[in-house]
Amino acid sequence: MNYKVNGSDIVLIQRDFDLDETLDCGQAFRWERINKDSREAVSMSGIEFDKAYKGYRLNTPLLISQRKIGKNSDESQITLHNTSEGDFLEIWADYFDLETDYSALKREFSSDDTMSSACKFAPGIRMLKQDKWEALCSFIISQNNNIPRIKGIISRLCGHYGGFPSYDELAEESVESLAFLRAGFRAKYLIDAAKKLSEGELDLDDIASMDLESARKSLMTIKGVGPKVAECALLYGMYRTDAFPIDVWIKRVMAEYYPNGLPDCIKGKEGIAQQYLFHYIRNIEK
DNA sequence: TTCCAGGCGTATC
């Protein structure tokens, strides 16, 4: 992994990484695109950028920007602002999955025509390796819900606690005390998940080490966690790339392109492929 | 007004 430390910034040259496609594609809900005249942009000490986001992994904040290099290059300069080399190596390199070669991955996927189109449509998608608890909560909230409202609920949750609450904190709450979230019927599910973890009935590190089927079953003992949410918790929170969440959009993909099942070229990486397909089907028809 | 959103619990057959 190639990077430069420039004062309090970390600078890398990357292909296969677009901030819009990765941070605003429905896998994480705490990233916000910032304007060029915002307070955050000014704090970047005059560094030029095409696009920039601020957000969090659990309770670590980050400001990240992207600038295309040259006219016809597919490379970008990615800058992580106001961070440290320690946080970069311990948190962000892992979070942004920088050790994975997405060019090679997309070549493999592209032996299938639909996957080839999906990869070309958004070549800068990467899987985010999110925190287990944050991902579980996020996708409990996601059920029968739309992305802007998911973001709103999570934003109110973090605003209330001054950061993402621990499961011990959430376990103390009640449906009434969580009314400010306006999460609807999902509030009781969050509380059930928090209680099971807080009381030690479940342990997300244990679940992460289980075989896929046992991990699914274990997660689904939480009220409000069914097949889809369990699959998302495994994929986004535990980087189980063989997990394949099927929501209304992926159902459309299956019906339209894969009536006879998924292609072999995504085997073992179905979850990553799913991210390209999800983005593709949601945006091509617009 | 009705429909829908990164589903799930429950009742019923």
Added chain:
DNA sequence: GATACGCATGGA
């Protein structure tokens, strides 16, 4: 095991 329905909320 399959299918039908209700569920909180808010934007289109």
